[in-house]
Amino acid sequence: MKAITICLCMLLLSCTSEPLNVRYYLLHTPVNKVLPQSDTTKPVAVLQSLKVADYLRQSSLVLQVDDHELHFSRQDVWAEKLQSAFYNALLQDLNNKGQRNYLASSAPEATVANTVIKVQLNHFHATDTSKVVSSGRYWLTANNAIKDSNKTLVTSAHSFYFESDLTQDGYSHGVEQLRKLIGKLANQIEKDIAALVNS
Amino acid sequence: MSQEQSPSTLPEEAIVKPVRTVSKIWLVPIVALFIGLWMIYYQWSNQGQLITIQFKTATGLEAGKTKIKTRDVDIGLVRNIELSEDLSGVLVTVRMDKKVSPILHADNQFWIVSPRVSLSGISGLGTILSGPYINMAPGINQEMSDEFVALDAPPVTPAGTPGLHVTLNSESEFAYKKGDPVVYKGIKVGEFEDIHFNFEERIVYYNTFIEAPYHKLITSNTKFWDISGVQMELGASGVKVSTGSLETLLTNGVTFGIPEGMPVGEQIEERSFFDIHPNYASASEERFKFNAQYVILVKDTIRGLQVGAPVEYRGVIVGKVLSINSLENTQEDLLKQGYDIPVVISIQPGRIQQPDNAEGIAFIRKQTSLWIEQGFRATLKTGNLLTGALFVDLQHYPDAPHFVAQQHNGYEVIPTITGEFSEITSKVTAILDNINEIKLKDLSDNANTMLSQISQTAQSLQTTANAVESLLSSVQQDQISSTLAETLANISNLTRDYSADSDTYKELNHTMRSLQGIIQExxxxxxxxxxxxxxxxxxxxxxxxxxxxxxxxxxxxxxx
Known part of the structure; x- marks a missing residue:
């Protein structure tokens, strides 16, 4: 009897496996900087919507292994939805410029915004060529109330493509580089808004 | 003297000649006499016959002036007018022309022509200026005569007119007079000529003349009936109004014909006798000569039943009522309780496709006796609700009680059953009797009391109903409004709970997000x-x- 019990225990022990080692990544890291109180004199722009490509609507990080082949990592996943993470990161980078008050669409002041930003994200991943890529389109709608009493709306469409080389292995570095690409996008948007308003 | 002077010429002896005693001058009067005689002879030989006509009066006649005419040609002159010996009339002596002597038949008709106005027309207007004259209608009698009796009025039909003389008789109260028309299909084909009243038979005979060629229509089966004025007939089959020609509307008249279903018969050549029936239906009834007579004993009233009323078998007229309560019964019988009124009816074999003779009657009697045993019964039924006219209906009633054949005053009895109307009447009478027995006074008092109580109850009920209605309406309104308000509040709360900014929505959203996160994990x-x-x-x-x-x-x- 004891022998049978011991055999069963051995069998069960041999079947046990190591649990899956999953890593979670956060796109925007906490910054030790408290934003000053919003300056009401600044023009207000609202980041109204962010649309994400369908293959990015999942938690796994994506690695492009060929021109038309992607790899979804099972162990490396986003800590939050890419859509909201990208949205918050972009909003954060835009506000860091200090030219305008960029608000989320749910903010109470969003109704008085004279510039509206809509972003569509097509690519946001690392590649097997040691790069990270971010591309897509965005639309800017400015209300020229100051210059034009008729409050005509001016809309402009723009596309963006940013890439950056990886200097380290692993997804963590890739996420970091992707985060920087968001900063580049924020810069371009800021410039385009300025150009649109001043045009 | 001259003869003596000459001896040679001796005076000759005088020849003595006898002197003529009669002068020639007398020839003149002789000739005149002869002429006169000749004239007398001529007048005598050429004058006509002297006839005597007896008139009732000599109205307008003058001797030597009034003329005799025929076809408006003078044929004589009135010579003398004198009263008859018995003073009953006037004898008028007339000198007729010689030429008309051969036509002085014994049946010549004389009458005075004077202005005359009647319903038939106006005649003799020409005599207003010329004065009346005596007209002569030549007769056809071979015997000659010189004494005649004049007519009071112009004859309706001059003697010798082609046609047929018939004698009509009537037992009814018809009153025809000379000149009244005989109409056939609206055409006047004859006239009443003369009227005789037979005291023994108490029947009026009318000599009637039917003009040629209509006299050919008179056959042995011809029936005459009255069409005077407008005839209204209220029978079992309803009201029937009929009239003849326009002339018969003003005067009386008869018409004739052959009833439907009868053969034409042989043409009448000599004077014949015919009855005048009250109407066509009555005349038509006469086409059947034979009938089998029965008696039915009626227990109910016979009011509305008339002699001549139809006897019907399953709606087909097979006979008529001959008499009602005319059999030998005494008054005591009538007053006796349970007296049955005898009604004699006839069934005519000719009406039921049987020969109109004794054989047909025998067949009817045999068949009826057989049927009576099987429930053949008679009832009085109402033929016309308006007039209440009754008729005798013969029907089979298989469930009728058995009836033993019996005779009543020599007639075979067809048993009767109570008529429908009598049944209704008896039931209504029973109901009325029951109603009579009800104490209506007490009933009405009670009813009045009850009605007043009902009225009070109704008033209180009305009040209560109003109160209940108002209560219900208020309750209903309050309840409905409160329920509605509550429901709306609940709906409002519900929508508030699920609105975009509500806690529920947020919680729901959060839960969905959590679920999505878990799925992602x-x-x-x-x-x-x-x-x-x-x-x-x-x-x-x-x-x-x-x-x-x-x-x-x-x-x-x-x-x-």
């Missing part, structure tokens, strides 16, 4: 299990791992 596991279902137990979860590589290395593939 489960996705790698699911993918692993999907690729290797036993990896949960037998292998660790890492497997092959692709990671991005740094720029320095060309190949990013590595295994863990």
């Amino acid at each position: 489960l996705q790698p596991l699911l993918m692993q299990l999907n690729s290797k279902p036993n990896s949960l137990i037998f292998t660790n979860g890492d497997g092959t791992r692709l990671i991005p590589k740094a720029k320095q290395t060309n190949k990013n593939e590595a295994t863990k």
Whole structure:
């Protein structure tokens, strides 16, 4: 009897496996900087919507292994939805410029915004060529109330493509580089808004 | 003297000649006499016959002036007018022309022509200026005569007129007079000529003349009936109004014909006798000569039943009522309780496709006797509700009680059953009797009391109903409004709970997000299990791992 019990225990022990080692990544890291109180004199722009490509609507990080082949990592996943993470990161980078008050669409002041930003994200991943890529389109709608009493709306469409080389292995570095690409996008948007308003 | 002087010439002896005693001058009067005689002879030989006509009066006649005419040609002159010996009339002596002597038949008719106005027309207007004259209608009698009796009025039909003389008789109260028309299909074909009243028979005979060629219509089966004025007939089959020609509307008249279904018969050549029937129906009834007579004993009233009323078998007229209560019964019988009124009816074999003779009657009697045993019964039924006219209806009643054949005053009895109207009457009478027995006074008092109580109750009920109605309406309104308000509040709360800013919505949204997160977390596991279902137990979860590589290395593939 004891022998049978011991055999069963051995069998069960041999079947046990190591649990899956999953890593979670956060796109925007906490910054030790408290934003000053919003300056009401600044023009207000609202980041109204962010649309994400369908293959990015999942938690796994994506690695492009060929021109038309992607790899979804099972162990490396986003800590939050890419859509909201990208949205918050972009909003954060835009506000860091200090030219305008960029608000989320749910903010109470969003109704008085004279510039509206809509972003569509097509690519946001690392590649097997040691790069990270971010591309897509965005639309800017400015209300020229100051210059034009008729409050005509001016809309402009723009596309963006940013890439950056990886200097380290692993997804963590890739996420970091992707985060920087968001900063580049924020810069371009800021410039385009300025150009649109001043045009 | 001269003879003596000459001896040679001796005086000759005088020849004595006798002297003529009669002068020639007398020839003149002789000739005149002869002429006179000749004239007398001529007058005598050429004058006509002297006839005597007896008139009732000599109105307008003058001797030597009034003329005799025929066809408006003078044929004589009145010579003398004198009263008859018994003073009953006037004898008028007339000198007729010689030429008319051969036509002085014994049946010549004389009458005075004077202005005359009647319903038939106006005649003799020409005599207003010329004065009346005596007209003569030549007769046809071979005997000659010189004494005549004049007519009071112009004859309706001059003697010798082609046609047929018939004598009509009537037992009814018809009153015809000379000149009244005989009409056939609206055409006047004859006139009443003369009227005789037979005291023994108490029947009025009318000599009637039917003009040629209509006299050919008179046959042995011809029936005459009255069409005077407008005839209204209220019978069992309803009201019937009929009239003849316009002339008969003003005067009386008769018409004739052959009833439907009768053969034409042989043409009448000599004076014949015919009855005048009250109407066509009555005349038509006469086409059947034979009938079988029965008696029915009626227990109910016979009011509305008339002699001549139809006897019907299943709606077909088979006979008529001959008499009602005319059999030998005494008054005591009538007053006796349970007296049955005898009604004699006839069934005519000619009406039921049987020969109109004794054989037909025998067949009817045999068949009826057989049927009576099987429930053949008579009833009085109402033929016309308006007039209440009754008729005798013969029907089969298989459930009728058995009836023993019996005779009543020599007639075979057809048993009767109570008529429908009598049944209704008896039932209504019974109901009325019951109503009479009800104490209506008490009933009305009670009814009045009850009605007043009902009225009070109704008033109180009305009040209560009003109160209940108002109460119900108020309750209903309050309840409905409160329920509605509550429901709306609930709906409002519900919508508020589920609105975009509500806690529920947020919680729901949060739950959905959490669920989505969990699904995202489960996705790698699911993918692993999907690729290797036993990896949960037998292998660790890492497997092959692709990671991005740094720029320095060309190949990013590595295994863990």
